Amino acid sequence: MMKMKSLNAGKLFLLFAILILIVQQVKADISGVYGVDGRRMGNKCADSSSWYVTTVSTEKFSLMSSCSITSNKYVPKSGQYHVEVIIRNIHDASLVLDVSSELFNVDATKTIAQQSIHAISTATDSYSGSASGTELCLYLVDTTNHKFTPNSGTGCNDGNTILPPTPPIPDTSCTLNDGNALNVNLGNVDRAQLPTVPGSGSMRHIQVPVDCTGGDVTVNMQLNYTPIVLSAGQVIKSSSNGLGVSVVYNSKILSSTDITPVTFTTGSNSMDFAFQAVRDPTVEIKDVPTGAFTASAVLVMTQQ
The missing domain is CATH 2.60.40.1090 (Fimbrial-type adhesion domain)
Known part of the structure; x- marks a missing residue:
């Protein structure tokens, strides 16, 4: 009887390990990116797939760094990138805040969703919201300051480029x-x-x-x-x-x-x-x- 219990426990442990690996792969993303925290509204993150969100409140907001973004697209080249958040007043498009995370490496042979990346974002700036609304736009930015977004159709138009849907052709x-x-x-x-x-x-x-x-x-x-x-x-x-x-x-x-x-x-x-x-x-x-x-x-x- 002891041998049978030991064998069953081994099978359960193997199944548990496989489930953990699957969950980790599904949740791969760029974590630690900026969002905002309002006293009444609470934490507000950009949509993880569109990298865009709006807030309509005159309360005071502070930056926080517990948000995540992801995409099934690729960066055009392997190398160092950072996440930049630009916050604007929707009424007149005036700039409210512009801060970036530290640099991190991204692999161009995999989609962003296939990588687990942590962005170190340490800024603690604050600002007053607007009754007409403010928009938060997140960008993936390379070392030449070229901005990338996952798709079009949001209010984030800063000369950015849409991330490519396929990996770059490797240099041969x-x-x-x-x-x-x-x-x-x-x-x-x-x-x-x-x-x-x-x-x-x-x-x-x-x-x-x-x-x-x-x-x-x-x-x-x-x-x-x-x-x-x-x-x-x-x-x-x-x-x-x-x-x-x-x-x-x-x-x-x-x-x-x-x-x-x-x-x-x-x-x-x-x-x-x-x-x-x-x-x-x-x-x-x-x-x-x-x-x-x-x-x-x-x-x-x-x-x-």
């Missing part, structure tokens, strides 16, 4: 070959054995690492070089007469005019390039100089 970045130039050594080549058709015979394969961050990336790839034009395609002109180097990607000889779309995923990728020394068939074998030669090209990738 890719690095080829760890940022280093690619040097390919073709070894010793017998000029009498040089192919005259690019892509025929043996080739030197090189795996080029590509590391990307911020999301998947699609680029247009182009190999820029001075070509030798052959009947079977273009090859890179070398420093030796009648000698070129062909570059093959995905079984295709890359000409200087080809634009090839390539997609990289976030993280580590690899590209397989094949290189081969090729003789221009219009140049006799004896006219191809012996000794070392060089050829160069620039690989350009443009994000779509």
